[in-house]
Amino acid sequence: MSSMKKTGRILAWTLGLGLSLxxxxxxxxxAYFTPERxxxxxxxxxxKNLKREIVLGSAYLGPRGIYIKxxxxxxxxxxxxGQFMSAREFSVRPDFGALLRKELKIRSIRADGLTLxxxxxxxxxxxLSDLLxxxxxxxxxxxxxxxxxxxxxxxxSDITVKNARIVYSSADRSMSVTLSGLDLSVRSxxxxxxxxxxxxxxxxxxxxYLNGEFPVLAEGRxxxxxxxxxxxxxxxxxxxxxxxxxxxxxxxxxxxxxxxDAELSLRVKAFSSSxxxxxxxxxxxxxxxxxxxxxxxxKLTSGKVSFRKLDFRAGPARGSxxxxxxxxxxxxYSLKADVxxxxxxxxxxxxAKKFRSVPKGxxxxxxxxxxxxxxxxxxxxxxxxxxxxKSLKVSASGEFSGTPPFSMSGGLKFTAGDLRDIAAxxxxxxxxxxxxxxxxxxxxxxxxxxxxxxxxxxxSDVGAxxxxxxxxxxxxxxxxxxxxVKAEAAGKLDGAPLKISVGVRNYLSHxxxxxxxxxxxxxxxxSPPESAKxxxxxxxxxxxxxxxxxxxxxxxGRTRFGSIIHPNLTAGETVLTYDMKNVSADPSxxxxxxxxxxxxxxxEDLYALAKRNKxxxxxxxxxxxxxxxxxxxxxxxxxxxxxxxxxxxxxDYVFHNGAMKVQRSSLTSDLADADxxxxxxxxxxxxxxxITARLKETGVLSLPAPIGMTVKGTFDEPSVxxxxxxxxxxxxxxxxxEKLLRKLIK
Numbered sequence: 001m002s003s004m005k006k007t008g009r010i011l012a013w014t015l016g017l018g019l020s021l022x023x024x025x026x027x028x029x030x031a032y033f034t035p036e037r038x039x040x041x042x043x044x045x046x047x048k049n050l051k052r053e054i055v056l057g058s059a060y061l062g063p064r065g066i067y068i069k070x071x072x073x074x075x076x077x078x079x080x081x082g083q084f085m086s087a088r089e090f091s092v093r094p095d096f097g098a099l100l101r102k103e104l105k106i107r108s109i110r111a112d113g114l115t116l117x118x119x120x121x122x123x124x125x126x127x128l129s130d131l132l133x134x135x136x137x138x139x140x141x142x143x144x145x146x147x148x149x150x151x152x153x154x155x156x157s158d159i160t161v162k163n164a165r166i167v168y169s170s171a172d173r174s175m176s177v178t179l180s181g182l183d184l185s186v187r188s189x190x191x192x193x194x195x196x197x198x199x200x201x202x203x204x205x206x207x208x209y210l211n212g213e214f215p216v217l218a219e220g221r222x223x224x225x226x227x228x229x230x231x232x233x234x235x236x237x238x239x240x241x242x243x244x245x246x247x248x249x250x251x252x253x254x255x256x257x258x259x260x261d262a263e264l265s266l267r268v269k270a271f272s273s274s275x276x277x278x279x280x281x282x283x284x285x286x287x288x289x290x291x292x293x294x295x296x297x298x299k300l301t302s303g304k305v306s307f308r309k310l311d312f313r314a315g316p317a318r319g320s321x322x323x324x325x326x327x328x329x330x331x332x333y334s335l336k337a338d339v340x341x342x343x344x345x346x347x348x349x350x351x352a353k354k355f356r357s358v359p360k361g362x363x364x365x366x367x368x369x370x371x372x373x374x375x376x377x378x379x380x381x382x383x384x385x386x387x388x389x390k391s392l393k394v395s396a397s398g399e400f401s402g403t404p405p406f407s408m409s410g411g412l413k414f415t416a417g418d419l420r421d422i423a424a425x426x427x428x429x430x431x432x433x434x435x436x437x438x439x440x441x442x443x444x445x446x447x448x449x450x451x452x453x454x455x456x457x458x459x460s461d462v463g464a465x466x467x468x469x470x471x472x473x474x475x476x477x478x479x480x481x482x483x484x485v486k487a488e489a490a491g492k493l494d495g496a497p498l499k500i501s502v503g504v505r506n507y508l509s510h511x512x513x514x515x516x517x518x519x520x521x522x523x524x525x526x527s528p529p530e531s532a533k534x535x536x537x538x539x540x541x542x543x544x545x546x547x548x549x550x551x552x553x554x555x556x557g558r559t560r561f562g563s564i565i566h567p568n569l570t571a572g573e574t575v576l577t578y579d580m581k582n583v584s585a586d587p588s589x590x591x592x593x594x595x596x597x598x599x600x601x602x603x604e605d606l607y608a609l610a611k612r613n614k615x616x617x618x619x620x621x622x623x624x625x626x627x628x629x630x631x632x633x634x635x636x637x638x639x640x641x642x643x644x645x646x647x648x649x650x651x652d653y654v655f656h657n658g659a660m661k662v663q664r665s666s667l668t669s670d671l672a673d674a675d676x677x678x679x680x681x682x683x684x685x686x687x688x689x690x691i692t693a694r695l696k697e698t699g700v701l702s703l704p705a706p707i708g709m710t711v712k713g714t715f716d717e718p719s720v721x722x723x724x725x726x727x728x729x730x731x732x733x734x735x736x737x738e739k740l741l742r743k744l745i746k
Contacts, residue, residue: 042068053078065093065107075117075127084127088113106156114164120171120302123328126258159186164201170302170328178204179216186222194221194235203241209331212279215242225257232257236264244275259301268292290315303328307335317341323375335375343367363425365389378403382410390424391417391437409445414438419462436462436474451508454481462491468525469494483507496521496562511553520562522574552584554592564601568609571601580655587682588658598649606642617715644669658683672696678711685714 039059050073057070068090075081089112095105119127161184168177182201189195198219205212218239225231234257239250252264273287294312298305304326311320323335346364372383381399388394398410416422419434442455456479463472476489486503496519503514556579564571580592603609610617646669654661658681665676673696678689689711713719 042066052076052084055079065091067091082117083115084117086113086115087111090114104154106154108158108160109156111159111161112163114161116164116166118166118168120169122171123303154191156189157187159184159189161185172329175207175327176205180204189224191224191226194223194233196220197222207327209327210279212243216240220251229257230259231255234260244278246271246275259299262296262298262300264296264298266292266294266296290317316343317369332377333375335373337371337373337375339369339371339373341369343369361427363427365421365425390421391415392421393417405448407445407447409443411441411443413441431465433465434463436460438462440478452482455479459489469523471498474498493519494521494523496523513553513555513557515555515557515559517557517559519560522561522564522566524564524566552582552586552589554581555583556580556592566609568604568606569601570604572599574598590655590658590682593652593654595652596650598646600647601649602643602645604643606644644671646670655682662689670696685716687711687713687715687718 039056042059043054043056053074055070055072055074056068059066059068061067069088071085071087071090072079072083073085075084089110091108091110093107093109095107117127121127121129161182164179164182164184166179166182170176179201182199184197184199186195186197196219200215200217203214203216205214216239218236220237220239221235223233225233233253233255235253236251241248241250247269249267250264252262254260254262254264268291270291271289272285273283273289274285276283277285292312292314294310296310297308298310299308304324306324307322309320309322312318317339318341319337319339321335321337323333325333325335343364343366345366348358348362348364349360352358352360367387367389369385369387371385374381374383379399379401382397385396386393393415394412395414396410396412398408401407416438419436419438423429423432423434436459438457438459440455440457442453444451444453446452456477458477460475462474463470465471470493472492472495474489474491476487476491478485478487480486484503484505485507486501488501490497490499492498498520499518501514501516505512557577559576559578561571561574564574574596576594576596578592578594580590580594582589582591584590646667648666648668650664650666651662652664654663660680660682662677662679667674672693674691674693676689676691678687680687680689691709691711692706693709694706710721711718712721
């Protein structure tokens with residue numbers, strides 16, 4: 001028992017002595033490593049390993065580690081070249097026990113107010129390149145000598161960085177990227193293994209293309225690649241970037257911490273285009289953009305980003321992009337894109353509330369869109385584009401050069417399998433009841449020489465309704481080129497066979513139209529009464545459109561009607577020929593010739609027909625003048641020419657600068673035969689006509705000889721003056737006059 005107590009006392013004295021020796025050793029270490037000596041050792045070590053000037057405010061060895069204040073590291077070449085890094089406070093807590101095992105373990109590193117400046121010197125060199133191993137350096141290092149142990153490894157249990165600032169500037173200083181207010185937390189750092197990290201900072205970007213501040217949060221795991229950042233890698237478990245109310249979430253992995261090779265997934269929540277205007281002012285506002293998802297494989301360098309692939313999904317659209325976007329030495333891009341979208345049904349009245357330029361009442365059906373594009377600043381190429389909705393399909397391809405001299409070329413094909421689908425999109429067309437199918441193709445190009453275009457179309461079984469008339473079974477084709485359009489078609493109008501051919505030359509400046517029409521029966525419904533027209537609202541005062549350049553065209557050809565059925569006219573075969581120049585709303589420049597021939601018919605309410613139709617008024621003026629004369633000469637009790645049956649009617653007119661010369665105008669009827677000659681000024685509507693009529697039936701007298709009359713005034717207020725000599729020369733009138741004279745003589 002006494003021996004055990006003795007042994008215990010020996011152990012206690014031994015332990016106490018050991019502890020005393022350790023305390024004395026620590027006191028000796030602190031006494032040896034004074035702040036001045038610690039400061040000198042740090043500067044000596046840093047100078048040998050970093051090969052850069054170091055400035056310390058203070059440094060000392062505490063019970064838990066080394067503490068440094070106001071650390072500054074110069075750029076290569078000294079502080080005269082600038083400051084590379086600085087820190088207000090810096091502390092390192094080493095694991096002294098691990099040093100005995102030839103292991104360099106650090107319990108914690110703390111840094112506050114850290115700043116780091118990364119400058120691009122040229123395309124391949126940075127201001128920290130001298131601190132990184134040169135390419136292939138490890139391969140050139142000699143193998144360790146036999147018998148030597150492994151080099152001391154380094155690990156850090158905890159790293160905390162607060163309020164740091166990292167600045168990157170491009171070689172020409174046109175772009176800078178600043179990470180400000182950076183907080184970083186790292187656990188279990190080693191040279192080669194992955195270790196967890198978490199960081200928050202504000203990304204400040206200044207460039208010719210984009211400027212702004214964007215809060216960022218990122219967390220994941222990082223590996224330093226044996227202290228070579230080019231061999232490092234990162235696994236981003238979550239990264240969030242905000243631009244105003246736009247939130248972007250990122251995750252994925254990357255290798256090479258200097259010029260990353262990355263596999264990333266991006267998610268952007270739905271946002272308004274107004275949120276983009278602080279960065280891209282040209283973007284239209286208040287446009288709701290759908291959520292975006294993208295998976296990419298890319299290579300990022302200081303001067304460009306290369307997309308091996310970028311698959312995206314945004315609302316109804318999805319697709320993929322490959323290519324590159326560069327900004328050094330100048331902004332450039334070369335991209336290929338495949339886009340697919342299915343646009344849901346849409347009524348533009350909702351969009352028009354926000355965008356006045358969008359027309360209302362368009363009902364967009366479910367639409368499929370596919371496109372393949374090649375994009376660059378100099379040229380945009382549409383390799384293929386297809387749009388389909390119901391029976392409507394459009395396919396296009398082409399390219400556009402956006403650099404002077406601008407140029408464009410391309411082609412498209414279209415099919416409308418059922419024209420009722422177009423009426424469903426534009427409901428205002430439903431009143432015309434369109435039906436049938438149309439298909440065609442077109443090619444166009446625009447260069448410094450001007451626009452060149454050509455195309456063709458075919459239509460089958462086309463039908464429509466308007467003003468009480470019905471077009472059915474129309475089949476034909478049309479084609480156009482840079483200077484010419486022509487079309488031919490055959491069908492039925494109100495059940496009557498119809499053939500039509502039209503050609504237009506020089507349609508871009510002064511159209512030259514050739515029109516030939518053959519319709520077996522023309523059925524014309526009654527025109528709306530004048531009162532209905534007068535009830536329509538008049539243009540507001542002060543809002544009348546300014547008179548612009550008059551659109552004029554030339555027209556020639558032949559029109560034939562097998563018969564005409566009109567509320568005011570029933571006619572047999574009618575043929576019109578015309579060769580008119582400068583046809584427009586301004587009749588003062590009208591020239592050319594026109595003629596017509598009608599084989600029998602009957603007028604009902606002739607004056608109403610002439611009142612509604614100016615062309616009819618000109619052609620029928622002999623009858624109108626006869627009617628005016630019959631009312632003026634009441635004593636003769638002439639027949640009412642407002643209702644008249646005729647066996648034939650012809651007209652032949654010549655026009656020159658708005659003046660119409662009547663070459664021939666004749667009428668053969670059961671009441672009278674009439675001829676007209678003279679002229680009409682179409683601009684002022686001034687009349688200068690000579691009419692000769694042979695009456696066949698009168699109320700009182702028989703007037704077998706022709707009666708002459710002159711017509712002056714205007715269309716609206718004509719002045720009809722009978723030729724008294726021709727009236728007196730009538731046998732019946734002459735006989736009565738002679739009897740009257742005899743009575744007066746007696």
